[in-house]
Amino acid sequence: MSTLTSETSESKPSPSPQASLGAGPSLDIRPSGIAAAWMLARREWTRFFRQKNRVVSAVVQPLLFWLMFGAGMRGSFSWTTSGQEGFFEYFLPGTIGLIVLFTAIFATISVIEDRREGFMQGVLVSPVGRWPVLVGKVVGGGGIAWAQAVLFLGLVLLFGMASPGINTVYALVLLAVMSITLCSVGMIVAWPMTSTQGFHAVMMLFLMPMWLLSGAFFPIPAISNATSIGQSILHWIMRCNPLSYSMVELRRLLYPEVTLADNVWGPSSMITWTVSLLFMVGSLVLAGWLMRGSRRADLV
Incomplete structure (x- = not known):
């Protein structure tokens, strides 16, 4: 019996160096999650710059909105104690927020297209897991949104619509938080x-009203000035909108010397930063949970 075992073991071919190299678990070479996330993010950048219409429309369309609405509604309301700042200055942070929102929508809608073309299914069955898909999409789309917002902000500073300073650095950080947040919200929807x-329908039903009711287009009235039930309801709807806090802080950073009027609601910087960061973390967690729990969407 021992002779048979010895002969059997001797008859087995010795493993090749290549097989031995891949046998050990410590030497098992697989694509890392960071590399996969970076690949997906870089793919978003490549796709964006190859589509020239996206590059133009994401900046030109909000710029046209700012110019047209600013010219048409100049002097329509006063939102500061001095009364010297008009609608051009007020709508500027809202325009930057609109740029971030549009870019986030265009970046996350590609999830549906990738699933239809079979690319997303190939990514999901890879051994890297699901978090690189979320990180890659959010970092890629958020980076594009941040770069476009910074470009527009640079033009604003160049033409003297706002004054550069240390607050500009804080504004860049806040824009990064807003970009990640809105891309995460886009992933939740897409x-x-x-x-x-269906994505465009939800976008028009949810994302655009979220921007309009964030104080981007008109000020959030103070609750003390509410003269009717409708104004009180509008105040609390806009106050419960997490994006409202980012808009208030972005406006404060662009115009630090401006003091809001008594009839305009404006929380402190600590509250605005806290809500903005919590909104970003909550959106990322919800998007990750949705991607882990949704199996029906994987097979579409």
């Missing part, structure tokens, strides 16, 4: 969707 038409 991941369960099976068609781009």
Whole structure:
């Protein structure tokens, strides 16, 4: 019996160096999650710059809104104690927020297209897991949104619509937080969707009203000035909108010398930064949980 075992063991071919190299678990070479996330983020950048219409529309369209609405509604309301700042200055942070929102929408809608073309299924069955998909999409789309917002902000500073300073650095950080947040919200909306038409419907129903009710287009009235139930309801709806806090802080950073009027609601900087960061973390966690729990969307 021992002779048979010895002969059997001798008859087995010795493993090749290549097989031995991949046998040990410590030497098992697989794509890391960071590399996969970076690949997806770089893919978003490459796709964006190859589509020239996206580059132009994401900046030109909000710029046209700012110029047209600013010219048409100049002097329509006063939102500072001095009364010297008009709608051009007020709508400027809202325009930057609109640039970030549009870019986040265009970046996350590609999830539906990638699933339809089979690319997303190939990524999901890879051994890297699901978090690189979320990180890659958020970092890629958020980086594009941040770069476009910074470009527009640079033009604003160049033409003297705002004064540069240390607050500009804080504004860049806040824009990064807003970019990550809105891209995460876009992932939450886009991941369960099976068609781009449904995504656009939800975008018009949810994302655009979230921007409009963030104080980007008109000031949030103070609760003390509410003269009707409708104004009180509007105040609390806008106050419960997490994006409102980012808009208030961005406006404060661009115009630090401006003091809000008594009839305009404006929380402190500590509250605005806290809510903005919590909104970013909550959106990322919810997007990650949705991607882990949704199996139906993987098979579409």
